[in-house]
Amino acid sequence: MDNSTKSYSNLKATLAMAKASFRSILRSPSAVVFSLAFPLIFILVFGFIGGGGIKIDVGVDKASDLTNPIFMALKNVSVIHLIEDQSEEEMNSNLSKGRLDAIINIQKNAAMPPFTVNVQYTKASLSNGNILKSVLNNILYKVNTRSGNAPPPVAELKETTVEGRTYKTIDFILPGQLGFSLLSSGVFGTAFVFLSLRLTLVIKRFFATPVKRYSIVLGEAIARIAFALLGALFIILIGHFAFGFTLIHGFVTVINMLILSAIGLIVFMGFGFTVSGIAKNESTIPPIANIITLPQFLLSGTFFSISAFPSWLQPISRALPLTYLNDGMRKIAFEGAGLMDIKHQLLILFIWGIGIYALAVKVFKWE
Structure with missing residues (x-):
């Protein structure tokens, strides 16, 4: 059969775009810094400070x-x-x-x-x-x-009972830093990429090809998820082998944490799509994105427990999606919970996902 008569494969196009996007992420200093360097620095600092356990x-x-x-x-x-x-x-x-x-x-x-x-x-x-x-x-x-x-x-x-395990500082900090990494990648990474593709007319050129719109979004999502999961695995392994981060069920716990990481990233990418639709140019992305990310970094139990906040502030903390991602991560890692044991956290993330993607569809611009 002549090559010109072969049907066009959107699957191949999606994978090709994912591969290209993954390479561009690896070459992006900001992606590496926010997804790997910052979380790793915090883990090293808190790991050395609290590596021997809490007092x-x-x-x-x-x-x-x-x-x-x-x-x-x-x-x-x-x-x-x-x-x-x-x-x-x-x-x-x-x-x-x-x-x-x-x-x-x-x-x-x-x-x-x-x-x-x-x-x-x-x-x-x-x-x-x-x-x-x-x-x-x-x-x-x-x-x-x-x-x-x-x-x-x-x-x-x-x-209450004593489990016989020492709850170390790293057991609290590492899941929070994973959440930090995923939220940064999902919001900032997605927003900058799609705004850049729109302003440079790359997306408009895609429309002149047989590539479907969903292939563009899916290719970027696959690349970002793959990069985030590699980063999450690296952080977990460093925390475990260097500072004794607790993984109750070993490999199974790691897999559950990576699955939850993927779910969290998908939700956070919805915020990125929304920001890219609202922003007029690249200089407007940071302030809009910071409005979304900064409260979550500070109020979602990333660095310290939300129980330390005033009673009037705690309901706000418990309304944020990063709170439930961090909580789910800690339950899986230290308490040995499975994905079915954190149904409440997954439900809240699912509700946030529906809401933010509904908003993203309304404000997202292709051109």
């Missing part, structure tokens, strides 16, 4: 009984840092500022139960407070079992 600072009330088995057991827990040299006023001030994670007062009773454990937590350090609750639960269970005594009034701590 929970617990102030010991001056009136505490320091000879009881509960206090002795606490002293042997490596993540617990007991502070005994501060006055009551200093401890209360530091607790309110988040410099202490809790204040503990253990009293010996003349009657049953033999001990009463009073713990005061702070909203500025809820995550560390929850870890302390688990540690105390474990200690109380062992003390009660060993002594044969009835459970003391604080037995409600038994609702």
